[in-house]
Amino acid sequence: MKITKICCIGAGYVGGPTMAVIAQKCPHIQVTVVDLNEQRIKDWNDPNTENIPIYEPGLSSVVAEARGRNLFFSTEVDKAIDEAEMIFISVNTPTKTYGKGKGMAADLKYIELCARQIARVAKQNKIVVEKSTLPVRTAEAIKSILDNTGNGVQFQILSNPEFLAEGTAVTDLLNPDRILIGGDTTPEGETAIKALVDVYANWVAEEKILTTNVWSSELSKLTANAFLAQRISSINAMSELCEKTGADVNEVAKAIGMDSRIGSKFLKASVGFGGSCFQKDILNLVYIAKSYGLNEVADYWEQVIVMNDHQKRRFSNKIVQTLYNTVADKKIAFLGWAFKKDTNDTRESAAIYVADDLINEQAKIAVYDPKVSEHKIVNDLDYLETRSGQDNKSAVVAFENAYDACKDAHAVAILTEWDEFASYDWKKIYDNMHKPAFVFDGRNILNAKELEEIGFVYQGIGS
Numbered sequence: 001m002k003i004t005k006i007c008c009i010g011a012g013y014v015g016g017p018t019m020a021v022i023a024q025k026c027p028h029i030q031v032t033v034v035d036l037n038e039q040r041i042k043d044w045n046d047p048n049t050e051n052i053p054i055y056e057p058g059l060s061s062v063v064a065e066a067r068g069r070n071l072f073f074s075t076e077v078d079k080a081i082d083e084a085e086m087i088f089i090s091v092n093t094p095t096k097t098y099g100k101g102k103g104m105a106a107d108l109k110y111i112e113l114c115a116r117q118i119a120r121v122a123k124q125n126k127i128v129v130e131k132s133t134l135p136v137r138t139a140e141a142i143k144s145i146l147d148n149t150g151n152g153v154q155f156q157i158l159s160n161p162e163f164l165a166e167g168t169a170v171t172d173l174l175n176p177d178r179i180l181i182g183g184d185t186t187p188e189g190e191t192a193i194k195a196l197v198d199v200y201a202n203w204v205a206e207e208k209i210l211t212t213n214v215w216s217s218e219l220s221k222l223t224a225n226a227f228l229a230q231r232i233s234s235i236n237a238m239s240e241l242c243e244k245t246g247a248d249v250n251e252v253a254k255a256i257g258m259d260s261r262i263g264s265k266f267l268k269a270s271v272g273f274g275g276s277c278f279q280k281d282i283l284n285l286v287y288i289a290k291s292y293g294l295n296e297v298a299d300y301w302e303q304v305i306v307m308n309d310h311q312k313r314r315f316s317n318k319i320v321q322t323l324y325n326t327v328a329d330k331k332i333a334f335l336g337w338a339f340k341k342d343t344n345d346t347r348e349s350a351a352i353y354v355a356d357d358l359i360n361e362q363a364k365i366a367v368y369d370p371k372v373s374e375h376k377i378v379n380d381l382d383y384l385e386t387r388s389g390q391d392n393k394s395a396v397v398a399f400e401n402a403y404d405a406c407k408d409a410h411a412v413a414i415l416t417e418w419d420e421f422a423s424y425d426w427k428k429i430y431d432n433m434h435k436p437a438f439v440f441d442g443r444n445i446l447n448a449k450e451l452e453e454i455g456f457v458y459q460g461i462g463s
């Protein structure tokens with residue numbers, strides 16, 4: 001079966017870049033990305049591709065090449081479902097904020113809506129691909145909805161989790177470590193798997209395309225994120241011990257990372273991991289384990305989150321303690337708000353939690369992030385519901401450049417590892433700050449020795 005038309009439901013951080021790359025690499029396939037959010041679709045269709053809603057290095061030129069040729073962004077969901085042979089579901093699956101499993105389980109209401117919509121609209125057989133990250137055995141629920149509410153047509157469900165990381169989405173999509181496709185082991189299932197393998201085979205070597213049963217594929221995504229996050233919590237746990245013992249976590253990370261069994265990646269101690277995936281997916285895993293009565297398994301993975309919360313809290317506590325146990329009315333400059341560099345995404349960013357703690361201590365937060373607006377920063381704080389929107393607005397101000405953000409500050413805190421922060425004129429920043437001038441480097445990106453020579457009191461993570 002040759003695919004000629006693809007529809008993707010959800011034009012977010014995954015749907016947008018993934019479909020842009022499929023369209024770029026498969027000019028013979030028409031790719032339509034649909035979303036309920038009209039503004040988001042309008043932004044994807046902005047004549048200037050620099051204004052697309054998601055910032056990712058290299059993405060605007062991929063969109064510029066394919067958009068209007070075989071890549072389309074639209075709000076006409078039914079039409080796109082009707083026309084496509086293959087439908088990707090790439091909607092959000094946040095942690096539930098209500099009811100059973102609140103604060104742990106994945107909220108599957110958007111997934112179910114998609115399944116019901118596909119069932120209602122589809123008049124021909126379709127392959128439905130789970131691109132969203134889902135609890136293991138979700139395909140079963142999707143299949144039941146499709147089969148029970150559909151028009152008698154045949155559906156094949158595939159699981160094809162996405163492993164891209166934000167900030168490197170385009171290169172990750174162009175050169176993936178692997179593509180994972182899970183499907184039924186029936187002849188129809190195998191035909192569906194082959195159809196999706198053929199799409200990726202346009203640019204990915206076949207030996208990198210792994211096929212499994214649906215449940216292994218669904219569970220592998222949660223497992224991959226849990227293992228990655230576990231490495232960060234492990235090194236962050238060591239960072240606290242380093243601070244007590246005179247060891248340096250960067251040196252420890254290098255020393256252990258050179259052991260080929262351990263490997264050097266994902267060992268950067270930090271103020272704590274953020275992003276829309278790690279916490280949500282681990283909580284989801286914990287919830288699934290608990291629901292099978294596997295309490296030790298659940299407790300084991302939950303510690304990754306406990307450690308991460310501790311690391312964020314430890315950072316804000318350190319700022320307060322070092323500033324003579326009071327930050328009331330002191331200006332603390334935050335460099336960075338995004339959860340990592342090269343993205344405008346702030347979901348679950350450590351910066352939000354550190355700011356919230358410091359605002360509780362009545363600090364004034366001044367933020368500079370190259371890609372994040374004041375509106376978004378205040379919204380992120382409002383989402384925590386710690387205080388009124390008005391109080392958040394008066395506690396935090398965003399600046400257009402770092403020098404203005406740091407002027408008259410008592411301390412600078414690095415929350416995101418944007419490359420530009422390391423190249424600043426730190427003497428100029430120092431001259432305009434209150435003394436003693438403190439730097440809390442939550443990403444270990446600055447040169448401690450140089451800053452101390454200027455006169456700063458410098459504290460990194462884990463040394």
Ligand code: NAD
Nearest residue numbers: 010011012013014035036037090091092093110132133162
């Ligand atoms: P997102 O919030 O950026 O995008 C989801 C989009 O889906 C939104 O624009 C929303 O309006 C749209 N949507 C929701 N319900 C809809 C419906 N019924 N019809 C049409 N549109 C609908 O989310 P995201 O970051 O792209 O994540 C999507 C999924 O991919 C999640 O399951 C996530 O866990 C997974 N994932 C994310 C990443 C990442 O780095 N962000 C990486 C791998 C996997």
Ligand code: UDX
Nearest residue numbers: 162163164165166266267268270273274275277339340
């Ligand atoms: C993650 C997974 O890496 C990706 O495979 C999956 O598809 C989605 O979730 P993402 O959240 O976009 O990707 O970014 P990632 O690079 O994993 O970083 C997550 C967080 O961990 C960031 O806050 C980052 O700063 C932090 N981090 C990462 C560290 O603190 N130390 C590290 O060594 C690596």
